[in-house]
Amino acid sequence: MHQTDKLTESRQTESRHRVGDRDLLRDALRDQADRGQTKSDIVLLSVQRLLRRGAITNLAKMLGRMHPADVAKVIVHLSSPKEKREVFELVRGDSKRGQVLSELDTDSITQVLADLLQSDIAWLIKDLGPDDVAYILGVLPEERAKEILSLMRTEDSTEVADILKYPKDTAGGIMTTEFFALSEDATAQDAIRRLQEATDAEMVFYIYVTAKDERLVGVLSLRQLLTVPPSTPLKNIATRDVISVSVDMDQEEVARQVASYNLLAIPVVDKEGILVGIITVDDVVDVIREEATEDMLKMAGAVQEEAVSKSSSLSAAKVRLPWLFTNLVGSLLSGAILWEFRYTIQDVVAIVSFIPVIAAMGGNVGLQSSTLIIRGLATGVVELTDVWSVFVREVKIGLLMGVACGMILSLVGWIWHQGFLGMVVGVSLITAFLVSTSMATFMPIFLKRMGVDPAVAAGPFVTTANDITGITIYLTLATVFMEYLR
Amino acid sequence: MHQTDKLTESRQTESRHRVGDRDLLRDALRDQADRGQTKSDIVLLSVQRLLRRGAITNLAKMLGRMHPADVAKVIVHLSSPKEKREVFELVRGDSKRGQVLSELDTDSITQVLADLLQSDIAWLIKDLGPDDVAYILGVLPEERAKEILSLMRTEDSTEVADILKYPKDTAGGIMTTEFFALSEDATAQDAIRRLQEATDAEMVFYIYVTAKDERLVGVLSLRQLLTVPPSTPLKNIATRDVISVSVDMDQEEVARQVASYNLLAIPVVDKEGILVGIITVDDVVDVIREEATEDMLKMAGAVQEEAVSKSSSLSAAKVRLPWLFTNLVGSLLSGAILWEFRYTIQDVVAIVSFIPVIAAMGGNVGLQSSTLIIRGLATGVVELTDVWSVFVREVKIGLLMGVACGMILSLVGWIWHQGFLGMVVGVSLITAFLVSTSMATFMPIFLKRMGVDPAVAAGPFVTTANDITGITIYLTLATVFMEYLR
Structure with a gap:
């Protein structure tokens, strides 16, 4: 080869x-x-x-x-x-x-x-x-x-x-089987001769060294070849510790390895440790872009295939609908809660003027937290061991922002409706923010632990859960303090 | 060098x-x-x-x-x-x-x-x-x-x-000034000797050829060196057409070039065409990950610095708040519209049960469209010349999904509130979807044309605009058809 x-x-x-x-x-x-x-x-x-x-x-x-x-x-x-x-x-x-x-x-x-x-x-x-x-x-x-x-x-x-024969999104599916490998018994001179004969050898990054049974045992650079006596066997100069990936590793993990070790190519081995291919960094670049796109689209409830294939509107709609349906059910639940509180609303109709605020803000705060965490988990900036500190940090941020927005809302409510409604809204908002940031931080980490792709969590589930909690808190508080709102 | x-x-x-x-x-x-x-x-x-x-x-x-x-x-x-x-x-x-x-x-x-x-x-x-x-x-x-x-x-x-001396996010800021360059008058033999002397030469990807005034005039591969007579001057074998980037080019554009031409390194030249550095593909990998993270966070109203630096909660809150404030104003506008229609709502209180649906769904449909387009523009899958076909496609998808969700809502409304309210909701939803997909497609493209980063568009502006239109359409229709809803 x-x-x-x-x-x-x-x-x-x-x-x-x-x-x-x-x-x-x-x-x-x-x-x-x-x-x-x-x-x-x-x-x-x-x-x-x-x-x-x-x-x-x-x-x-x-x-x-x-x-x-x-x-x-x-x-x-x-x-x-x-x-x-x-x-x-x-x-x-x-x-x-x-x-x-x-x-x-x-x-x-x-x-x-x-x-x-x-x-x-x-x-x-x-x-x-x-x-x-x-x-x-x-x-x-x-x-x-x-x-x-x-x-x-x-x-x-x-x-x-x-x-x-390998799935498209695994190391085996994106590798190339053309690489430069030599037996560990070959000499430096043998290697140089083979390099000169190889007509397309200019793109050799690493020379891989294999044992008799084709297992990958070492790696060396061109420079190492040139600085030893010609008769030196490769096994004496090769570096034994080779970073390699297994043939069934997910392409996203392969990309993370190549990126974090700054490699130009990574060897792919099968279960027995036999060298079967290499993945070059330019293919890794494609994987990284693809996976980022996929995560972004997943978070919005669309999928990768669609963006790439420019498929028909009908099939695109089919792909996006399940996500919208989940959302439809969620928002109908919020609606049902409003319906439950209809007498409160009829009694103090000013309540309706803050419903969009409660519904929108909680979801948005959650989106900020979950985006940060999902992306952090994908790039390795956030590890599962960071869970607790990340969680505490997000909740703290949620609290700070809740207090800021809550105070503004109380003021707006006071001016607009001359009463305590603004206070109720403010308190509800702070509570909603706390729930929202906790949920948005917890869900992706929980899903990751369960082995599920966390990118789906920023989508309908978190938003819907946030909407429902926010509205429930708001209307419950409004009902409790009804006499002060009238 | x-x-x-x-x-x-x-x-x-x-x-x-x-x-x-x-x-x-x-x-x-x-x-x-x-x-x-x-x-x-x-x-x-x-x-x-x-x-x-x-x-x-x-x-x-x-x-x-x-x-x-x-x-x-x-x-x-x-x-x-x-x-x-x-x-x-x-x-x-x-x-x-x-x-x-x-x-x-x-x-x-x-x-x-x-x-x-x-x-x-x-x-x-x-x-x-x-x-x-x-x-x-x-x-x-x-x-x-x-x-x-x-x-x-x-x-x-x-x-x-x-x-x-160059900004951190430009070609000049991420390049390395260590590269292998030789005068065009040097011979193949000179080049090989220099390569052997260079102690760290194993990572030479390309040999850059410069004129007397240090302008980059060509590039050649190691293999080209080995296959010509030793006395051949480099100018006779170098490829004249070199893909290079200028020192002030944005790092995102540099990454796009390296990715699309599958390069291992790209030379950086100044205004006079003088070779000043090279950017290697491993740095491009970092740029691509960074830019994807940045776009995702921008869409959610958070920023890159924060994710990377794990700054204090207070400074993180400060960074995220402007986006929330925009959203606050937007949702208060929606609230004001609800307040305008308060008599309609008091009259037919069932109306409230669909407010969360109208508010949430329009925003989500818009998010799907704008994510697809923003990511497409960033990766080059969508070009400005595709504008019209992309626009038509998204609006068509919006219409299809609007009809599907609208029919479900009409049915739900019929069963829940025994009347035509569901129909009104359905029609409003379809209209809201049309407005939403158009806005979400148009805004990023418009911002890109204006030279503004389109990733900000998926955020507060589109969502807020969608919420307001959705609610206005819904309540206007409800008021017009009031007599059939009671």
């Missing part, structure tokens, strides 16, 4: 094309620079204009000078499958088209490959790393993917099949 | 220590593996136990076997400054202590360095890359930082001062 890292081709040393096309874009840039548009916007607009005009030669020339990642971005943002295919067909060179393909989102891959023969696809992806091929084939229907695999060179297809 | 990349030391090939301490931790792991705790939790608990017991020798031994990044994590999570200092003092070796320092958060840096002499600090950080030194000195009071700089070797302190 040697290093033909998937990045090799798309990296800047290899690229003879450039971001954008200066000549064609100059006037577009002049027109629109002051309209807050980014370079990608302008490139996209130019491509659309050329497409509409049918200026195929110019468009092909422009695409030829663009980086594959930029071409991919243009294709992703074109709205019709037909346009996507047209632009993809205009990209010259199978190798570049393969790279463009590997940078597309899942929908665009399906669309641009729709009319192509399996043999054409096999040809397009022949120079890509096995992880990229696995990504592309993972998007296609299983039948089709199998046929394409059967058309590839056996060594390539075996590697791809190895990756495809 | 040659490559002594800041990562060198902390990378795994150099590390002789390992994550955790197997011997000491075995029983702790057995105890707690089933309580949902991560390895960091367990390590932290063990350190705390050893500290409390005063088992200094064991603790020092354990720290000695830990990776600097893990030691830093432990220090960050200890609660008292005294404990932090104790653990930091127990780390053996100035070089390792320097690495630990560079991985700490700003508060911990201040705390562990509080009692140290300037000369000790200068000694601790002498082996760190200039970007790490700049980070550490940036945390200390200016006076102290200057003294430490004056105690460092002149060449080192100049490089650090170069970085310190």
Whole structure:
């Protein structure tokens, strides 16, 4: 196995094309620079204009000078499958088209490959790393993917099949099987010779050292190779303590490891400790962005798939509805509580003027706390051992803010309704804040301990619970102190 | 200038220590593996136990076997400054202590360095890359930082001062000034010799080629060097089109570029095109995590500084209050509207039972839309050119979900209050959803065009606007159809 890292081709040393096309874009840039548009916007607009005009030669020339990642971005943002295919067909060179393909989102891959023969696809992806091929084939229907695999060179297809057998969000699913590994009995000289022979070796970050049974036993750097006598066996110079991840580790945990140890690549081992692949930092970058997006969307009750795939409105609505239904039930419960207290409300109708305040504020305070904690747990800033101090801190903050807002409300209530209603609202608000911050801190930590993703906690449950408590406290207090409010 | 990349030391090939301490931790792991705790939790608990017991020798031994990044994590999570200092003092070796320092958060840096002499600090950080030194000195009071700089070797302190003069969140502020660059007239052989001499050269990703005036003119890979005759001048083999960023570019944009072109390092140039530094991908990983955290917290009305620095409750409350005040004003406006319609409410008190529903649901639907768009704009999934299609899509989704929830509400209203109130609620909800999704889609895009960070838009403004519109529509309809509701 040697290093033909998937990045090799798309990296800047290899690229003879450039971001954008200066000549064609100059006037577009002049027109629109002051309209807050980014370079990608302008490139996209130019491509659309050329497409509409049918200026195929110019468009092909422009695409030829663009980086594959930029071409991919243009294709992703074109709205019709037909346009996507047209632009993809205009990209010259199978190798570049393969790279463009590997940078597309899942929908665009399906669309641009729709009319192509399996043999054409096999040809397009022949120079890509096995992880990229696995990504592309993972998007296609299983039948089709199998046929394409059967058309590839056996060594390539075996590697791809190895990756495809792991779930997409695990170390095994995102690793590449192309890495530079040598036996521990090989000498420094052997290693250097192998490095020189490896045509794509420029992206070797680490040389992995394996025992006879292919177990990962060490790692060394290029510099270590160059500073020892040529006949030194690798086992004498390799560092024995290697940070590695197991093949079934969640990609989020892999990302955390790579980020916290500042690694460029992390080796992946199976249950027996056998080296099966590596994950490079650029894939980790994608994972980190993806997971952050996922957490944010989860907190708002939407999901990742949707953002990426730009699916139909109907399927998007289906995905978001369960969250809204939970919320609907919760807010109906709040409504039922108001209904229970209807005589109080009819008696002192001024009470209604603070219902939105109580309902909104508790939820918002909770959102602040739970966002902080969910994100903290995701990035490792908050650990489960911090639980108690984090909890106390959030409740204290809740109390301080409750007192501040409560005092303002008491004053507003005094001026507006000439009486003690404002005091009741103020006290209710402080109580609601305390409940809210406690709940919002406790729930994510509790869910994390239960092994459930805490990002779902900031959503409907906490908000709903907060609304209900806030309104109940408010109306109970109002009923109790009724005689002073009239 | 040659490559002594800041990562060198902390990378795994150099590390002789390992994550955790197997011997000491075995029983702790057995105890707690089933309580949902991560390895960091367990390590932290063990350190705390050893500290409390005063088992200094064991603790020092354990720290000695830990990776600097893990030691830093432990220090960050200890609660008292005294404990932090104790653990930091127990780390053996100035070089390792320097690495630990560079991985700490700003508060911990201040705390562990509080009692140290300037000369000790200068000694601790002498082996760190200039970007790490700049980070550490940036945390200390200016006076102290200057003294430490004056105690460092002149060449080192100049490089650090170069970085310190740029804002922290720009390319200049996060770059390192240690990179491998050669004149375009140098030959391949020169380059190889220089590479062999460079003691820390194992982390060279790219060789940058500069003109006589130090302008960046090309880039090449190690492999390109090895495959040409030794006397070839670099200018003949370097790739001319280099993707670079300007020194004042926002770090978020830098991260986007590195991520989209899968680079391991990106060169930083000044206005004249002179190469002044490089940014490596591991720093980009930090930026991406940081920016995602920042956006999430902004959306909830909290801020980054707070999460990182674990500041006092009072200062945290101060940071979060402005957002709550905006919300307070907004919800008081909703309350004022309810007060305006008080006769309607007193007349048909059943109306109150749907107020929480109308208030909560509109806000939540808006949150889904705006989260999707804000995150899309941040990651480049949504471009400003997509505006129209995104807008139409979100409004369509809003309509679909409004019809679904509206029908349920009509039914609930019919059963609960035996009448047309449910219909009024249903229709109001659909209208509120339409307004809500439009607003939530429009606002972030509008703010982005205005050059304002769209993450603030998901917060108070959209929610408040939604609440007010929802309640107004509901009560207006209820008043109009009053005779059918009684």
